Amino acid sequence: MSVETKIQYLIIGNSAGSIGAAEAIRELDRVGTVAIVSDEPYPAYSRPLISEYLAHPYPLEKMLYRKSDFYEKNSIQVIFGEKAIAVNPAEYTVKLQSGQVLHWQKLLLATGGAPIVPDMEGVNLKGVFTFNKLDDAKAIDGFLSEHRQNPRAVVIGGGLIGVSVTEALVKRGVAVTIVEMKDWILNTILDVETAALEADVLSKADVSVITGHTAVKINSYFAGEVSGITLDDGRALPCDMVVIAIGVRPRLDAVAGSGIKINRGIVVDRHMLTSSPDIYACGDVAEAYDFVIGASRLTPIWPNAYEGGRVAGLNMAGKTTEYAGGTVMNALKYFSLNIVSAGLVAPPDNTYETIINRHNGIYRKVIIKNGKLAGLAFAGDIEKSGIVYNLMKDGVNVENFKKALVADDFGLASLPESVWRSKLSRPAAASVLITPAAPPEEAVIGD
């Protein structure tokens, strides 16, 4: 195949990272061919919204991440419903499941993550689900629609996906029990205190939470259908359906054996470039730079996928751009409780300082090391958490005003003048912001 017929920018995957890259490429190059391959049949949709889809009627149009004419308007070829099965870096090709071989000049791997399903008896029974994509939500929706009585569900795993599906199931009238292996739910993104606030709203919604245990077996009394689970302590929990939400792993199938360097995910540098020239990776499949730990790791969250994809796209289109780095950052609003967290949730050792302000359902916590922020968790009132997050991102030394960061009246004015000034834009004639010194005072009394 000649160079001319090669796809200039080929993107595998069609979610946040992929769209971030496509938008960046189109900012720089309006004519180069861009193609997106996805094994899902849908235009890019917001994955976090699958719980809304499951909870109540929610049209796909409202879930779309970009307007429906996005691909057409940006001249992006789409190959949907097709899985990429083998990347060949030497030949500059990608083989699809259909047998078709695509030739490319720059490749982005934005294949995302796949749910981890443990090797456990009963995982193939009818009524066992995962919850990562729209088709998963559709499958559960179909199951619930067929089910006559009020179903009972066990959700294995109390992380973001587990709590997210729980909220949707509760709204559908399902009685839910969450089984979490660790000591508290959402343990990778929340500290004990905010997790306790979350557990409290779950309990008010009649959700049972079992921590410190895990499921060892999914039971079946009727041909191929779920009847319950057995926990590691031998306890049996009857249920009609099970959602496995113990985590996601990078989807690496297409790169296996390609020689592209893989650790837990695809290893990328600060330009989102893999070990192979002209092949980039981003999102849940990539191990990208985390500015809090100062090293690369998997941070499978939506905003980082978009950001990493954007940087990959700029580099693919020839504009050398460094990824500033992301870290774990999450905003939750399950059962209407707002919580945000970012960076570390618990200090790993005693070289960190923790400052907490908690009262009346309001919780504000920052973690500091050597004068710089390493983590934050806000619950109840999360507005202005962005000021703190950005101080962490920018590596601002907060030693002199650290207590103000968790104060009830915290705001921009709590920061040193040089810091708040740098955050506000200035008008064309900056002098208008300066009021000349007042003239000598004249006593004016009455008229």
Place this chain on the structure above:
Amino acid sequence: MKKVYVKEQVCMGCHLCEVSCLLKHARTDDLVKAYKKELPRALSRVRVDENGIVSLSVRCEHCADAPCIRACLTGALSRDPATSLVMVDEERCIGCGTCSLACPLGVPKLDKLQKKMVKCDLCQDKEIPACVAGCPNEALVYMEEEPDVKRAVADVSRN
């Protein structure tokens, strides 16, 4: 684009910008009704931060690099190609708060009842934003931004 700037030297923290903004977003034109009768009470998109003698009237700056747009989980936030304003599509916003966490000024305001985020649109239906018009001390100015602030090519392909 035109933006609102605060003259910190003369902003005395009276919070009338918040009052004007709230009234602008209330269903009624009557200030007392907006505060006392309308339930839920409308939300101000402007916030006054104070610390001793420093007070700052803060609202969305419609940043060139708009971290809120990039962080938005649903695609509800985008830049309006015609006006360059950062706008939220309330139909698609779920009020998750990710934009609040991403915003360097922490300005996205969560309407907890509607489960939506609300933000400043610089009063597109008015010549001068309500907060500027209502500032008794002329501490708010509405004018073009500093010319050397380059708009990132960002978001042009978005729409």
